[in-house]
Amino acid sequence: FVAAHGKRKTFHVGSNSSCRQHIRSHYEVYQKKCAEMGLCEHHYAVPHSLVQEREQVKTSGQKRLT
Numbered sequence: 001f002v003a004a005h006g007k008r009k010t011f012h013v014g015s016n017s018s019c020r021q022h023i024r025s026h027y028e029v030y031q032k033k034c035a036e037m038g039l040c041e042h043h044y045a046v047p048h049s050l051v052q053e054r055e056q057v058k059t060s061g062q063k064r065l066t
């Protein structure tokens with residue numbers, strides 16, 4: 001396979017719909033499907049604004065405990 005298609009083609013595991021940048025634009029659908037299937041969301045597929053928001057909640061919660 002590598003000889004016929006090259007090394008880069010070997011590691012392609014999905015289409016545009018499985019691309020993390022594409023998933024970010026449909027995050028609500030991704031989040032729902034992950035919950036239905038009992039899967040953890042991959043941090044690359046979560047929008048940056050939401051990641052930052054979650055981090056702020058984490059750090060503010062930790063500051064209250066100390």
